[in-house]
Amino acid sequence: xxxxxxxxxxxxxxxxxxxxxxxxxxxxxxxxxxxxxxxxxxxxxxxxxxxxxxxxxxxxxxxxxxxxxxxxxxxxxxxxxxxxxxxxxxxxxxxxxxxxxxxxxxxxxxxxxxxxxxxxxxxxxxxxxxxxxxxxxxxxxxxxxxxxxxxxxxxxxxxxxxxxxxxxxxxxxxxxxxxxxxxxxxxxxxxxxxxxxxxxxxxxxxxxxxxxxxxxxxxxxxxxxxxxxxxxxxxxxxxxxxxxxxxxxxxxxxxxxxxxxxxxxxxxxxxxxxxxxxxxxxxxxxxxxxxxxx
Amino acid sequence: xxxxxxxxxxxxxxxxxxxxxxxxxxxxxxxxxxxxxxxxxxxxxxxxxxxxxxxxxxxxxxxxxxxxxxxxxxxxxxxxxxxxxxxxxxxxxxxxxxxxxxxxxxxxxxxxxxxxxxxxxxxxxxxxxxxxxxxxxxxxxxxxxxxxxxxxxxxxxxxxxxxxxxxxxxxxxxxxxxxxxxxxxxxxxxxxxxxxxxxxxxxxxxxxxxxxxxxxxxxxxxxxxxxxxxxxxxxxxxxxxxxxxxxxxxxx
Ligand SMILES: Nc1ncnc2c1ncn2[C@@H]1O[C@H](COP(=O)(O)OP(=O)(O)O)[C@@H](O)[C@H]1O
Ligand SMILES: [Mg+2]
Numbered sequence: 001x002x003x004x005x006x007x008x009x010x011x012x013x014x015x016x017x018x019x020x021x022x023x024x025x026x027x028x029x030x031x032x033x034x035x036x037x038x039x040x041x042x043x044x045x046x047x048x049x050x051x052x053x054x055x056x057x058x059x060x061x062x063x064x065x066x067x068x069x070x071x072x073x074x075x076x077x078x079x080x081x082x083x084x085x086x087x088x089x090x091x092x093x094x095x096x097x098x099x100x101x102x103x104x105x106x107x108x109x110x111x112x113x114x115x116x117x118x119x120x121x122x123x124x125x126x127x128x129x130x131x132x133x134x135x136x137x138x139x140x141x142x143x144x145x146x147x148x149x150x151x152x153x154x155x156x157x158x159x160x161x162x163x164x165x166x167x168x169x170x171x172x173x174x175x176x177x178x179x180x181x182x183x184x185x186x187x188x189x190x191x192x193x194x195x196x197x198x199x200x201x202x203x204x205x206x207x208x209x210x211x212x213x214x215x216x217x218x219x220x221x222x223x224x225x226x227x228x229x230x231x232x233x234x235x236x237x238x239x240x241x242x243x244x245x246x247x248x249x250x251x252x253x254x255x256x257x258x259x260x261x262x263x264x265x266x267x268x269x270x271x272x273x274x275x276x277x278x279x280x281x282x283x284x285x286x287x288x289x290x291x292x293x294x
Numbered sequence: 295x296x297x298x299x300x301x302x303x304x305x306x307x308x309x310x311x312x313x314x315x316x317x318x319x320x321x322x323x324x325x326x327x328x329x330x331x332x333x334x335x336x337x338x339x340x341x342x343x344x345x346x347x348x349x350x351x352x353x354x355x356x357x358x359x360x361x362x363x364x365x366x367x368x369x370x371x372x373x374x375x376x377x378x379x380x381x382x383x384x385x386x387x388x389x390x391x392x393x394x395x396x397x398x399x400x401x402x403x404x405x406x407x408x409x410x411x412x413x414x415x416x417x418x419x420x421x422x423x424x425x426x427x428x429x430x431x432x433x434x435x436x437x438x439x440x441x442x443x444x445x446x447x448x449x450x451x452x453x454x455x456x457x458x459x460x461x462x463x464x465x466x467x468x469x470x471x472x473x474x475x476x477x478x479x480x481x482x483x484x485x486x487x488x489x490x491x492x493x494x495x496x497x498x499x500x501x502x503x504x505x506x507x508x509x510x511x512x513x514x515x516x517x518x519x520x521x522x523x524x525x526x527x528x529x530x531x532x533x534x535x536x537x538x539x540x541x542x543x544x545x546x
Contacts, residue, residue: 186379186381189349189369190375192369193350193351193443194374196394204398208385285384285428289427
C-alpha cells in the first residue's frame with residue numbers, strides 16, 4: 001500500500017480537486033530545540049535575584065544567594081561537607097523515592113481514572129452508581145485526607161501513595177468522563193450504521209475520539225501528582241524532595257528550600273515532557289486536523 | 295429491499311422549554327426495490343428526521359417504518375448512510391475508514407483489502423489510500439464516505455444532502471459518479487436534497503415535502519431517460535413544476 005499518491009489526480013473518470021487543503025498552511029515549527037525567547041524570563045528572574053542579594057534588598061534568611069544554593073546542591077548530591085547536614089549526600093535517595101512515588105501515584109491513579117471514567121461516561125448505570133459519590137468527594141481538598149491516611153497506614157510510602165493516587169484519580173477522572181461524553185453523535189452513528197456493536201463503538205470510535213481529552217487530563221494529573229506528593233512527603237515521609245524541603249524550612253535553611261524547589265521544578269517539567277511526547281505521538285491526527293502542535 | 299413508511303408522526307419534546315416540535319405528520323411512503331427516491335423540501339421540513347427513522351437512529355412517535363417488511367429497530371449495515379458531512383474517523387486513513395465495516399463485522403479481511411482498494415478507485419481515489427481525512431478535500435472525503443458504505447454491500451443507501459457543501463462543479467461531478475455507482479450496485483436509494491436540479495437529475499421519483507410539520511405534498515415521477523440533459527425541455531419543465539410546488543413552502 002503506497003502511502004503517497006502516485007499522481008496528484010484521482011482516477012481518470014473523476015478529476016480530483018486540487019489538494020490545496022491538504023498542504024499545511026504553516027511548515028512544521030522549526031524543530032523543538034530551545035527557543036531563546038523562552039530564556040528571557042528566567043534570565044530576568046536570575047538577574048533580579050542577584051541584584052536583590054548583592055544590594056541587600058532582602059534579609060539573608062529570606063533570600064539565600066545564588067552561590068549558597070549552588071553549594072547546597074553540591075552538598076546534597078555529592079556530600080562535599082562530609083555528612084555535616086541532614087541532607088548531605090541524600091539527593092539520590094530523595095530523587096528515587098519521590099520519582100517512584102510520583103510514577104506509581106500517577107500511573108495507578110490515571111489507570112483507575114480511565115477505567116472508571118470510561119465506564120461512567122459510556123454506561124448510564126455506572127454513572128448513576130459512581131458519579132454522585134465522586135462528585136461529593138471532589139470538592140473536599142484531596143490533602144484533607146492526609147490525617148486519615150497517616151492514621152490508617154502509618155508514616156512512609158503508603159499514605160503518600162494513597163493520597164497521590166487519589167488526587168490523580170479525581171483530576172483525570174473528570175476529563176475522561178467529559179472526553180467520552182463529548183464524542184460526536186454522528187461519529188457514533190457512522191460506526192453503528194457500518195455494523196459496529198456497542199463494544200466496537202466504545203473501543204474503536206469513542207476511545208480514540210476521547211483520547212485528546214484523556215491525555216490532557218493525564219497532563220494535568222501529572223502536575224497534580226507532584227503537588228500532592230510533595231505535601232504528603234512534608235508530613236508523612238522521612239525522605240524525598242518534599243521531606244528535605246520542609247525539614248530545611250524548620251531549620252530556616254532557605255538555600256536548601258530553594259534547591260528543593262529547583263529539583264521539584266526540574267523533575268516536574270520532565271514528567272510533563274513525558275506526557276507531551278506521548279500526546280504528540282498518539283494525537284498526530286488531532287494536531288493535523290487543527291494544524292497545530294503541542 | 296423495500297421501504298414502507300406508514301402514517302408516521304414524529305414529535306420532538308423539549309422538556310427544558312416545555313415545547314414540542316412536530317417534525318413529521320401523517321407521512322406515508324412506499325419505496326420499491328432498487329428505486330432511486332429523492333426527498334425534496336425546504337430546510338427544516340423534516341427530511342433528515344425522516345431519513346434518520348429509516349436509518350434506525352431515531353424512532354417514530356406514532357406509525358411505523360418497515361424495511362424489507364420488518365420494523366426498523368436500530369441502525370444496521372444493510373442500510374448504509376452517507377451524512378451531510380463526511381463523518382470519517384479522523385485517526386484512520388481513507389483505506390482503514392473503508393475497511394471499518396468489515397472489521398467490526400468480523401469479515402474476511404484478505405478479500406476485503408482488495409475490495410477496499412477497488413472501491414477507492416471506483417470513487418476516484420486511487421493513490422489516496424494512505425491519506426487521512428484532513429489531507430483530503432471535502433469532496434474527496436465524501437467519496438471516501440461513499441466507498442466506506444459501499445464496502446458493506448448495503449441493500450439500501452440513505453444519503454442526507456451529501457453534496458450540499460460542495461461547489462457546483464464538484465457537486466455535478468459527484469452526482470454523475472453517484473449515478474454510475476448506483477447503476478453498478480442497484481441498491482435502493484433514498485437521497486435527501488433541497489436542490490431541485492439535483493433531485494431531477496438523480497431521481498426515479500421525487501417526493502416533495504411541505505414545510506413543517508413535514509408531510510408528503512406531492513410525488514413527481516421523473517420519466518426522463520438517463521443520462522439526463524439538465525438543459526433539455528423535459529428537465530426544464532419539471533424544474534418549473536417542482537418550483538411551483540416548493541415555493542409556497544419556503545418561509546424566511
Ligand atoms: N433532536 C431534535 N430535537 C428537537 N427538534 C428537532 C430535532 N431534530 C430536528 N428537530 C426539528 O425538527 C424539524 C425538522 O428538522 P430536520 O429533519 O433536520 O429538517 P431538514 O433536514 O428537512 O432540514 C426542525 O424544525 C428541527 O428544528
Ligand atoms: Mg437536514
